[in-house]
Amino acid sequence: MNVLETRHVTMRFGGLTAVDDLNIVIEEGEIVSLIGPNGAGKTTCFNVITGIYQPTEGEVFFYGEKLNGKRPDQVASIGISRTFQNIRLFKTMTVLENVLCATHFNRHSGLFSNILHLPNALKEEGLNRDKALKILDEVGLAQYADWKATSLPYGLQRRLEIARALVSEPKLLLLDEPAAGMNPKESDELADFIFEIKDKFHITVFLIEHHMKLVMKISDRIYVTQYGKTIAMGTPEEIRNNPLVIQAYLGEEG
Amino acid sequence: MEKKNNAIFQRILENRNKVLTIVFLALIMVIVGNLKPWFGSYWVRVFNTCCIYSMVTMSMNLVNGCTGIFTMGSPGFMCIGAYTTAILTLTPEVKDAVYYLSPIAPWLRELNTSFPVALLLGGLFAAIAAFIIGFPVLRLSGDYLSIATMAFSEIARVIMLNAQSITNGPIGITKIKNHVTVWVAFMALVSVYVLLRLLMRSTYGRALKAVRDDPVAAEAIGIPLFRTKMTSFIISGFIAGIAGGLLASLVGTIDANQFVYSYVNQFLLMMILGGNGSMTGSILGSFVITTALEVFRFMDEPIDFGFWKYPGIGGMRMVLFSISLMLIVLFWEHGIMGSNEFSWDRIIERVKKLVSSIRGLFKRKEEQA
Numbered sequence: 001m002n003v004l005e006t007r008h009v010t011m012r013f014g015g016l017t018a019v020d021d022l023n024i025v026i027e028e029g030e031i032v033s034l035i036g037p038n039g040a041g042k043t044t045c046f047n048v049i050t051g052i053y054q055p056t057e058g059e060v061f062f063y064g065e066k067l068n069g070k071r072p073d074q075v076a077s078i079g080i081s082r083t084f085q086n087i088r089l090f091k092t093m094t095v096l097e098n099v100l101c102a103t104h105f106n107r108h109s110g111l112f113s114n115i116l117h118l119p120n121a122l123k124e125e126g127l128n129r130d131k132a133l134k135i136l137d138e139v140g141l142a143q144y145a146d147w148k149a150t151s152l153p154y155g156l157q158r159r160l161e162i163a164r165a166l167v168s169e170p171k172l173l174l175l176d177e178p179a180a181g182m183n184p185k186e187s188d189e190l191a192d193f194i195f196e197i198k199d200k201f202h203i204t205v206f207l208i209e210h211h212m213k214l215v216m217k218i219s220d221r222i223y224v225t226q227y228g229k230t231i232a233m234g235t236p237e238e239i240r241n242n243p244l245v246i247q248a249y250l251g252e253e254g
Numbered sequence: 255m256e257k258k259n260n261a262i263f264q265r266i267l268e269n270r271n272k273v274l275t276i277v278f279l280a281l282i283m284v285i286v287g288n289l290k291p292w293f294g295s296y297w298v299r300v301f302n303t304c305c306i307y308s309m310v311t312m313s314m315n316l317v318n319g320c321t322g323i324f325t326m327g328s329p330g331f332m333c334i335g336a337y338t339t340a341i342l343t344l345t346p347e348v349k350d351a352v353y354y355l356s357p358i359a360p361w362l363r364e365l366n367t368s369f370p371v372a373l374l375l376g377g378l379f380a381a382i383a384a385f386i387i388g389f390p391v392l393r394l395s396g397d398y399l400s401i402a403t404m405a406f407s408e409i410a411r412v413i414m415l416n417a418q419s420i421t422n423g424p425i426g427i428t429k430i431k432n433h434v435t436v437w438v439a440f441m442a443l444v445s446v447y448v449l450l451r452l453l454m455r456s457t458y459g460r461a462l463k464a465v466r467d468d469p470v471a472a473e474a475i476g477i478p479l480f481r482t483k484m485t486s487f488i489i490s491g492f493i494a495g496i497a498g499g500l501l502a503s504l505v506g507t508i509d510a511n512q513f514v515y516s517y518v519n520q521f522l523l524m525m526i527l528g529g530n531g532s533m534t535g536s537i538l539g540s541f542v543i544t545t546a547l548e549v550f551r552f553m554d555e556p557i558d559f560g561f562w563k564y565p566g567i568g569g570m571r572m573v574l575f576s577i578s579l580m581l582i583v584l585f586w587e588h589g590i591m592g593s594n595e596f597s598w599d600r601i602i603e604r605v606k607k608l609v610s611s612i613r614g615l616f617k618r619k620e621e622q623a
């Protein structure tokens with residue numbers, strides 16, 4: 001079953017075409033990467049999938065359900081979670097509270113039971129707290145639960161953002177440059193971490209990344225974009241040997 | 255025997271905060287109960303006003319401080335609550351006397367409810383108004399949103415000013431019975447404070463803060479922005495409506511011009527002085543400023559300094575008030591509480607620090623000696 005499918009998705013900002021006729025298919029359980037030079041339209045692609053932008057043309061499907069017209073919170077509530085290129089944590093809250101926020105949409109108790117702290121609301125809060133603590137434990141942040149989120153070191157902030165994305169038990173996880181600012185050792189750890197959460201949470205992962213070593217190591221398939229256009233798609237081996245890619249992407253760096 | 259004493263002492267220590275809260279509340283209640291004999295009825299009135307203003311400030315803080323949307327609609331909501339309470343608590347006979355220029359609409363004349371019912375209905379109408387104006391207004395952002403809410407206050411005022419057969423127009427409504435005793439004001443304040451604190455501790459409170467801290471991230475984890483803002487706005491309108499009703503009853507007369515849009519500045523100052531996002535701060539800010547405005551009343555009247563006669567300039571204290579708003583915003587933007595709430599742990603920590611620093615001072619003197 002296709003988890004995600006974009007059909008002829010185009011996103012224009014005025015005269016600029018950030019994403020041009022994008023056709024991506026991701027199957028259940030895959031780890032798929034999207035790579036390309038700066039300004040290639042990768043983040044814009046995530047923003048279209050998650051409903052921040054409505055595509056100028058084309059359609060997006062999630063398990064066959066059309067996402068066009070849905071707001072970001074609706075997209076999140078049907079099982080797509082994401083992280084951001086420039087980390088976005090709730091800065092006045094603790095690590096635990098950051099994770100708890102992502103359980104809000106899934107609540108069964110109403111406003112009044114929550115204000116009055118009625119038993120059903122308290123019970124739900126307790127369950128959510130346990131769940132959040134369990135996730136924090138799994139990503140290795142349990143000991144920081146009561147820290148201010150922004151007082152964590154950079155690498156752990158990234159982990160926290162992933163923990164927050166995972167607590168709602170999504171089916172698809174979108175990671176926007178999770179290794180940005182990490183040294184080679186940290187990015188190796190991140191690769192293991194992504195494998196680990198993929199198996200533990202039975203999720204499909206779609207990620208944008210610049211660190212080629214990481215991409216080659218973890219991806220089942222890779223899409224390469226340039227100026228909004230997809231110029232190649234294939235396994236890491238195929239991409240490594242694709243002359244177009246070498247010219248457009250790797251050539252630029254090396 | 256000694257062991258038993260120790261056990262009791264241990265229990266008290268474990269529940270230190272609870273014990274402190276009970277003692278503190280008891281103390282406050284003794285003061286509130288003896289306000290009149292100890293301070294006289296003038297200060298009772300000031301205290302009641304402080305309580306009501308605290309409610310308005312907290313309602314404003316819920317939206318502005320906790321949800322991060324800068325609204326200025328409090329006067330409008332208070333206006334709706336005040337008129338509702340005033341009209342519903344006047345008896346038909348009194349209404350005839352009050353609406354002497356042109357009579358009240360017949361269906362309204364007969365409407366007469368008890369004070370609590372009138373208050374709740376006032377809050378409800380204000381909440382409905384919040385719901386209705388929320389649709390266009392909460393989709394705006396930044397300055398546009400503030401201006402739109404200010405416009406709402408003006409619209410509410412102008413409607414009240416002109417709906418002659420309902421609101422008695424520019425004459426206003428008089429002879430409103432005063433139901434606001436010290437206990438009514440105090441209990442209203444405490445209930446609003448407790449409810450808002452409970453709200454902010456719940457998952458809904460976290461959602462409000464998430465929207466304030468980072469709307470993009472909040473939406474990406476499934477928190478609907480518009481709905482969340484609307485919830486906060488409606489609760490805020492409800493509380494401001496009730497406060498308006500209490501104010502009408504306390505003052506005894508209302509007139510639409512009392513709720514001019516710039517009335518909001520006062521609550522803004524109280525909120526900022528107390529600390530943006532702190533309900534405890536809102537109460538402190540309201541009490542400090544309301545009391546200060548009373549104390550500084552002498553500035554509007556002539557004073558003889560002996561060498562110089564100050565002629566007494568009407569509105570002088572408002573000038574002082576505006577200057578202090580500017581100074582606070584410039585130099586003390588976190589206010590009294592920052593975004594923290596009242597907590598014994600923090601107070602005790604502060605006291606301990608103070609004590610140890612004083613001790614340190616003495617020690618140094620000893621060493622020198």
Ligand SMILES: Nc1ncnc2c1ncn2[C@@H]1O[C@H](COP(=O)(O)OP(=O)(O)OP(=O)(O)O)[C@@H](O)[C@H]1O
Nearest residue numbers: 013016018036037038039040041042043044045085
């Ligand atoms: N909201 C917007 N309005 C106008 N232009 C935009 C908007 N968002 C993105 N763009 C433009 O679209 C193009 C693609 O941007 P995007 O952020 O998707 O690139 P990217 O591939 O994520 O790059 P990077 O690797 O630097 O993150 C850029 O030229 C950018 O300036």
Ligand SMILES: [Mg+2]
Nearest residue numbers: 042043044085
């Ligand atoms: Mg990007």
